[in-house]
Amino acid sequence: MPLKGEFYQRDREWHPKAYTHDYKTSVARSPRQSLISLENTVSEITGPRFGHGDIDPGDNDLIYNYAQSGESAIGERIILHGRVLDENARPVPNTLVEIWQANAGGRYRHKKDTYLAPIDPNFGGCGRTITDENGYYFFRTVKPGAYPWRNWVNSWRPAHIHVSIFGTAFAQRLITQCYFEGDPLIPHCPILKTVPMQEGIEQLTAALDLNATIPLDTIAYKFDIVLRGRRSTLFENRLEGN
Amino acid sequence: MVQKLDYLKETPSQTAGPYVHIGLAPGAAGFDIYKQELGWDIAGPNAAGERIRVQGLVIDGMGAPVKDVLLEAWQANASGVYAHEESTGEVEDGFRGWGRVITDFDTGEWGFDTVKPGPVPGRYGSTQAPHINLWIVARGINVGLNTRLYFEDEDNSADPVLNGIEWVNRRSTLIAKRTEREGKVVYRFDIRLQGEGETVFFDI
Numbered sequence: 001m002p003l004k005g006e007f008y009q010r011d012r013e014w015h016p017k018a019y020t021h022d023y024k025t026s027v028a029r030s031p032r033q034s035l036i037s038l039e040n041t042v043s044e045i046t047g048p049r050f051g052h053g054d055i056d057p058g059d060n061d062l063i064y065n066y067a068q069s070g071e072s073a074i075g076e077r078i079i080l081h082g083r084v085l086d087e088n089a090r091p092v093p094n095t096l097v098e099i100w101q102a103n104a105g106g107r108y109r110h111k112k113d114t115y116l117a118p119i120d121p122n123f124g125g126c127g128r129t130i131t132d133e134n135g136y137y138f139f140r141t142v143k144p145g146a147y148p149w150r151n152w153v154n155s156w157r158p159a160h161i162h163v164s165i166f167g168t169a170f171a172q173r174l175i176t177q178c179y180f181e182g183d184p185l186i187p188h189c190p191i192l193k194t195v196p197m198q199e200g201i202e203q204l205t206a207a208l209d210l211n212a213t214i215p216l217d218t219i220a221y222k223f224d225i226v227l228r229g230r231r232s233t234l235f236e237n238r239l240e241g242n
Numbered sequence: 243m244v245q246k247l248d249y250l251k252e253t254p255s256q257t258a259g260p261y262v263h264i265g266l267a268p269g270a271a272g273f274d275i276y277k278q279e280l281g282w283d284i285a286g287p288n289a290a291g292e293r294i295r296v297q298g299l300v301i302d303g304m305g306a307p308v309k310d311v312l313l314e315a316w317q318a319n320a321s322g323v324y325a326h327e328e329s330t331g332e333v334e335d336g337f338r339g340w341g342r343v344i345t346d347f348d349t350g351e352w353g354f355d356t357v358k359p360g361p362v363p364g365r366y367g368s369t370q371a372p373h374i375n376l377w378i379v380a381r382g383i384n385v386g387l388n389t390r391l392y393f394e395d396e397d398n399s400a401d402p403v404l405n406g407i408e409w410v411n412r413r414s415t416l417i418a419k420r421t422e423r424e425g426k427v428v429y430r431f432d433i434r435l436q437g438e439g440e441t442v443f444f445d446i
Contacts, residue, residue: 004328008249009445010252010445011251011252012445014251014252014254015252015254015255015384015385016254016255016256016384016385017384018383018384018385020384023257023382023384025257025381025382026257026382026383026384027303027382028302028303028304028306028382028435028436029302029303029308029380029381029382029383029435029436030303030382030383030384030435030436031387031435031436031440031441031443032303032436032437032440033412033440033442033443035443035444035445036406036407036442036443036444036445037444037445038403038406038444038445038446039365040446041362041363041364041365041370041403042324042328042329042362042363043316043318043324043362043370043373043375043390044375044446045328046316046324046325046326046328046329047316047326047340048316048325048326048338048339048340049325049326050280054278054280055276055278056276056277056278059276065275066275085250086250087249087250087251087252088249088250089248089249089250096280098265098266099265100261100262100264100265100266101265108261108264109264109273110260110261110263110264110271110273111271111272111347112260112261112310112347113260113261124264124268124273124275125264125265126264126265126268126275128276162256162258162259162261162262162265164258164265164266168326170316170375170377170388170446171446173314173377173386174252174253174255174386175255175256175257175258175262175379175386176253176254176255176256177256177257177259191256191257192256194256194257194384195254195256199251200251200254201254203251203253203254204253204254204256225253226250226251226252226253227252227253228252229249229250
C-alpha cells in the first residue's frame with residue numbers, strides 16, 4: 001500500500017494574494033517579503049482532531065441554538081450542506097466545520113458591529129459540526145442579509161456565511177466564505193474579487209439545491225469544500241521520522 | 243487534447259473578517275452560546291514539562307497593534323510528540339497540542355498558557371529545535387499566515403527550517419524572548435506583519 005506523503009503545494013495563484021489594494025485593510029496587513037516555502041515535516045502533516053465529545057448535537061442548528069424556549073430565529077430558513085473533500089476527491093471524514101454569520105438583517109451579534117439593523121434576540125449566529133464518514137456536513141440557519149462596511153463609502157458585502165475547516169493536518173487549515181447563487185452583490189465585492197479567477201469565485205458560491213429542501217419548511221443550498229490533497233509516495237521519499 | 247487530470251481545486255481562502263470571534267471564540271468575545279469552547283486548554287493538567295506562558299502583539303505595517311486577530315497554536319508535547327496518529331509516540335491524557343486565542347480588544351495583547359514543546363523529527367533524519375506552529379487570521383488577511391515560534395534559550399543552531407531562511411538577519415524574527423514574571427516563565431513573541439523587522443511567514 002502506498003505511504004502517505006506531503007500535501008500538494010497550495011496554488012497561490014488560485015488563492016487571493018496577500019496585498020489586494022481594493023480591499024483596503026489588506027494594504028497594511030500584508031507581508032512585503034515572500035513566503036518561505038517549507039517541505040512538510042511532522043509539524044505540518046499533523047493537526048488537531050476533534051470528536052463528538054467536543055461539541056453538542058444541537059450546535060449545528062442556528063435557528064434554535066440561541067433561541068429562547070418556544071422561539072426561533074427570524075429570516076429565510078435554510079439548510080447549508082455539502083461534503084468536505086480533498087483535491088483527490090476523497091471525502092474528509094470526522095473533521096470540524098465551524099460557521100458564523102450575520103442575522104437576516106445583516107447584523108452581527110458582536111459589540112464592534114454598530115450597524116443600525118437590529119439584533120435578533122433569538123439568533124446567535126454561530127454553529128459547528130463534525131463531518132460524517134462520507135465527509136458530509138449540514139447546518140440549519142437563516143439566510144444572512146447583506147450589510148454595509150467601511151471600504152468605499154457605499155460598499156456592501158453580499159450575503160455570506162464564514163466557514164472554518166480543519167482537515168487532518170495543520171497544512172490544510174482553511175477559512176473561507178460561502179456566498180449564495182444569484183446574489184447581485186457578488187460581482188461588486190472587493191473581498192470576493194481578491195479571488196483571482198472567476199472559477200474560484202464560482203467555487204465559493206453555494207448552489208440552490210431543491211433536492212435537499214424540506215417542503216413547506218426549509219430551503220437548501222449546497223456548498224462543497226475542497227481541502228489540499230496529499231501525495232501517495234509509491235517509491236522512497238518517505239517523510240523521515242514518521 | 244490530452245486527458246484531464248481530474249484533480250479538484252482547493253477552495254479559495256477568504257479573510258476571516260472583523261467578527262471571527264463570534265464564530266470561533268464566542269466565549270472569549272463575551273457571547274455565551276456553547277457549553278464547551280474549543281482551544282482554551284492546550285496542554286491539559288497531566289502534561290509533563292515546563293509550564294510557560296506565551297504572549298505578544300501582532301503589529302501592522304503602520305506600527306499599530308492589530309486588535310481583531312485570532313491565533314491558533316499547534317505544538318508537540320515535552321517529548322516531541324504531536325497528538326496525532328502520524329506522530330510517533332504517546333501524548334499525556336488530555337494533551338491536545340492545539341489552542342486558539344483572540345487579542346484584547348483594547349490593547350491587542352494575546353497570550354496562552356502551555357508547556358514548552360520538545361524537539362521533533364525533521365526530514366532526512368534531522369531534528370527540529372523546539373517550536374510552536376502558529377496560524378494567524380484577521381480582517382485584511384486574505385489567506386491565514388503560518389509562522390513558527392522558537393525559544394531563545396534553546397539550541398536553534400541546527401534547526402533545518404531556521405537554517406533554510408537565506409537571510410540570516412530574518413531568523414531572529416522567529417525567536418521568542420524569555421522573561422520571568424511573578425515566578426512564571428513568559429516568552430514574548432511580537433509578530434510584525436509588514437515592514438521593518440517583518441516576521442518570516444511560511445508557505446507550508
